[in-house]
Amino acid sequence: MSLVEVFTRTFQFHRQRTLELLEQIEQASDPLEVLGWRPGPGRAHIAWQLMHIGITEEIFATQRLAPHKQPRWQHLWDRFRGGSTPDDDIPSAHLIRQVLHQARESLLQTLSQFGDDRLEEVPPGLQDRGWTLRDVLDVLAWHEAHHQGQAHLTWNLYRTSRS
Numbered sequence: 001m002s003l004v005e006v007f008t009r010t011f012q013f014h015r016q017r018t019l020e021l022l023e024q025i026e027q028a029s030d031p032l033e034v035l036g037w038r039p040g041p042g043r044a045h046i047a048w049q050l051m052h053i054g055i056t057e058e059i060f061a062t063q064r065l066a067p068h069k070q071p072r073w074q075h076l077w078d079r080f081r082g083g084s085t086p087d088d089d090i091p092s093a094h095l096i097r098q099v100l101h102q103a104r105e106s107l108l109q110t111l112s113q114f115g116d117d118r119l120e121e122v123p124p125g126l127q128d129r130g131w132t133l134r135d136v137l138d139v140l141a142w143h144e145a146h147h148q149g150q151a152h153l154t155w156n157l158y159r160t161s162r163s
Helices: 004-027 031-036 044-063 074-079 092-109 133-161
Strands: none
Touching: 004 031, 004 044, 004 092, 004 133, 031 044, 031 092, 044 074, 044 092, 044 133
């Protein structure tokens, strides 16, 4: 099994946890309220955390690893990419699920074009950071777990604030 295949399995494990969290939120009496809840002034809401996971994967799947590919969600990049400021236009659980699914599909298709013989290659879209494909795999595995954890913590804080 190649390293890309190993990471693909890891990504699937992480995504299952992210989708389970989204399913829990969808069962709340007002899912949109939960998705838009912030743990403090200026902090990111749950919807931003989850959309950020998907948008980041779409950016890696296209601009950073395969700039010839047409991105699906480019109109959302400025709102949900790293460094953006979360706004109050809260996306629905349906849109979040759609972005997570389609961005992951695009990412896996892009990664399938790389073999272990290219792990030390620095893709043109990452020359400024000096990241190899191996670095990208590490960052992407960490990224979803990190932001899913933030979303999960925010979900727990929301529930505690309501009890």
